[in-house]
Amino acid sequence: MFSFFSCLKSSELMDSFEEASIDIKMEIFEVIEDNYGGVIVNMKKEEPMDFLKFHTMLKASISHWRLKGKKGVWIKLPIELAHLVNAAVKEGFWYHHAEATYLMLVYWIPHEIPHTFPAYASHRIGIGAFVLNQDGQVLVVKEKSGDMTGTWKLPTGVVDEGEDICMAAVREVQEETGIETEFVELFAFSQSHKSFFGKSDLFFICMLKPLNFTINKQDAEIEEAKWMPMEEYASRSKVNQSELSKMIANICVAKKEEQYTGFSALLTTTGHSAKKCYLYSNNI
Amino acid sequence: MFSFFSCLKSSELMDSFEEASIDIKMEIFEVIEDNYGGVIVNMKKEEPMDFLKFHTMLKASISHWRLKGKKGVWIKLPIELAHLVNAAVKEGFWYHHAEATYLMLVYWIPHEIPHTFPAYASHRIGIGAFVLNQDGQVLVVKEKSGDMTGTWKLPTGVVDEGEDICMAAVREVQEETGIETEFVELFAFSQSHKSFFGKSDLFFICMLKPLNFTINKQDAEIEEAKWMPMEEYASRSKVNQSELSKMIANICVAKKEEQYTGFSALLTTTGHSAKKCYLYSNNI
Numbered sequence: 001m002f003s004f005f006s007c008l009k010s011s012e013l014m015d016s017f018e019e020a021s022i023d024i025k026m027e028i029f030e031v032i033e034d035n036y037g038g039v040i041v042n043m044k045k046e047e048p049m050d051f052l053k054f055h056t057m058l059k060a061s062i063s064h065w066r067l068k069g070k071k072g073v074w075i076k077l078p079i080e081l082a083h084l085v086n087a088a089v090k091e092g093f094w095y096h097h098a099e100a101t102y103l104m105l106v107y108w109i110p111h112e113i114p115h116t117f118p119a120y121a122s123h124r125i126g127i128g129a130f131v132l133n134q135d136g137q138v139l140v141v142k143e144k145s146g147d148m149t150g151t152w153k154l155p156t157g158v159v160d161e162g163e164d165i166c167m168a169a170v171r172e173v174q175e176e177t178g179i180e181t182e183f184v185e186l187f188a189f190s191q192s193h194k195s196f197f198g199k200s201d202l203f204f205i206c207m208l209k210p211l212n213f214t215i216n217k218q219d220a221e222i223e224e225a226k227w228m229p230m231e232e233y234a235s236r237s238k239v240n241q242s243e244l245s246k247m248i249a250n251i252c253v254a255k256k257e258e259q260y261t262g263f264s265a266l267l268t269t270t271g272h273s274a275k276k277c278y279l280y281s282n283n284i
Numbered sequence: 285m286f287s288f289f290s291c292l293k294s295s296e297l298m299d300s301f302e303e304a305s306i307d308i309k310m311e312i313f314e315v316i317e318d319n320y321g322g323v324i325v326n327m328k329k330e331e332p333m334d335f336l337k338f339h340t341m342l343k344a345s346i347s348h349w350r351l352k353g354k355k356g357v358w359i360k361l362p363i364e365l366a367h368l369v370n371a372a373v374k375e376g377f378w379y380h381h382a383e384a385t386y387l388m389l390v391y392w393i394p395h396e397i398p399h400t401f402p403a404y405a406s407h408r409i410g411i412g413a414f415v416l417n418q419d420g421q422v423l424v425v426k427e428k429s430g431d432m433t434g435t436w437k438l439p440t441g442v443v444d445e446g447e448d449i450c451m452a453a454v455r456e457v458q459e460e461t462g463i464e465t466e467f468v469e470l471f472a473f474s475q476s477h478k479s480f481f482g483k484s485d486l487f488f489i490c491m492l493k494p495l496n497f498t499i500n501k502q503d504a505e506i507e508e509a510k511w512m513p514m515e516e517y518a519s520r521s522k523v524n525q526s527e528l529s530k531m532i533a534n535i536c537v538a539k540k541e542e543q544y545t546g547f548s549a550l551l552t553t554t555g556h557s558a559k560k561c562y563l564y565s566n567n568i
Binding site for chain 1: 319320363366367369370373378379380381382383384385386387388402403404405406407408409429430431442443444445446447448449471472473474475476477478480481482483484486526527528529531532535544545546547550552553554555556558559560561562563564565566
């Protein structure tokens with residue numbers, strides 16, 4: 001029987017094998033290599049792929065990465081490719097994290113050693129604002145919903161991703177009460193666990209200096225807002241609040257009497273790229 | 285033409301409609317209602333469901349929740365049900381967050397107002413440990429990988445979810461150098477942004493008191509570890525490190541000379557459930 005290969009010289013035969021080999025390589029995902037022996041696959045929403053092709057390429061790619069001694073595999077899947085999630089999970093991938101527009105999956109090749117994938121963000125950051133006016137009154141609010149409904153309390157809020165703590169305190173006070181302020185000092189913080197979806201919380205108490213005094217409260221979240229004499233705020237805190245709230249009220253009293261020093265905020269730079277960051281410390 | 289309905293009396297016809305209506309109601313997801321006009325669907329890995337049934341029930345459920353005036357919809361999908369992710373995305377859901385074992389999707393019903401879903405964890409927490417022995421020497425390490433390879437630096441590490449900052453500092457020093465310590469004071473922290481996967485970082489500098497002095501370094505991450513005279517540490521920091529590192533070194537010097545006060549850690553309780561938490565503040 002006539003064979004196609006028999007027409008080819010030996011070198012041509014080799015070329016043909018190499019081409020076949022190149023075809024197989026084409027079916028392996030392009031990756032970015034990280035500094036820890038890992039590979040990152042960035043799937044593109046502009047390049048849709050069907051389930052079967054993705055699944056087949058993923059199997060082939062894992063075999064290839066295993067041969068190359070790779071450890072961690074990251075796949076970033078845009079939400080537009082949500083139909084591919086299950087293919088990765090079938091191959092043993094699990095979820096590392098998700099943001100609104102994508103899901104990050106991970107897989108660890110060397111089964112004999114535990115994975116070393118770094119953890120994602122673990123904490124939510126909150127602020128409480130101690131705003132004292134020239135008459136010795138503190139700015140307090142009552143919230144419309146939540147655990148503290150009906151209780152006069154310091155304005156509080158959540159620090160956004162990418163937002164500086166000192167700026168978040170100023171923003172929250174402005175939003176909730178209309179009072180413009182400037183950051184003076186951070187005078188304490190607490191850390192607690194098993195909060196929102198099991199994550200941990202850090203809560204920073206900031207002292208702010210008011211720049212205006214007429215309250216213009218926000219209606220959506222705030223029932224009432226007013227200036228309360230410091231003595232009344234301190235005595236209310238002793239009655240019906242948590243140990244932490246009482247301790248914070250004590251610090252507020254000490255601060256009012258100028259017997260307390262917290263941390264100032266200083267804008268500086270960090271790292272090789274001289275990225276801007278705030279350092280909070282006692283002035284030296 | 286003979287009609288099935290014509291055999292039924294009017295009341296029977298009504299019953300038959302009501303049964304049909306009950307059947308439709310059966311095809312709506314069970315939910316937990318939250319305090320903000322939202323509903324939470326907790327899909328169970330023990331109750332597998334095919335794509336089509338899930339998709340059909342989801343469409344019916346959204347119509348039902350819309351009629352009831354519901355706002356936010358949360359669906360928690362265990363990774364075992366990864367084949368259902370795309371059905372939710374087709375209906376307009378997006379990702380809120382993911383942990384290793386599940387994906388949380390959200391959908392906002394009232395299109396005329398912006399969603400109010402709270403953000404997930406936004407920050408990673410790191411610690412740096414300033415450990416000073418009785419000879420005025422500071423504990424320093426050289427790491428095997430990362431940005432600071434080859435530089436003598438304070439031991440650093442990531443605070444685990446659920447871990448107290450003061451405990452994390454003690455753990456990291458023990459893991460990297462074998463030195464047992466106790467927490468003394470937290471004397472500064474920095475906040476920076478656009479770090480790991482775009483999240484923000486908080487980095488806390490803790491002073492620890494060593495309880496033993498013989499270094500037994502960890503080999504996986506640490507190239508070298510030693511006690512370095514404080515003067516040498518301070519002068520090295522002035523030459524080749526970031527502004528932030530220089531400022532931290534200055535605080536370390538001031539602390540050594542007892543001219544600096546940071547925050548102590550005090551175990552207390554917070555909230556209605558009297559959950560334990562640490563308050564970090566200047567002693568008053």
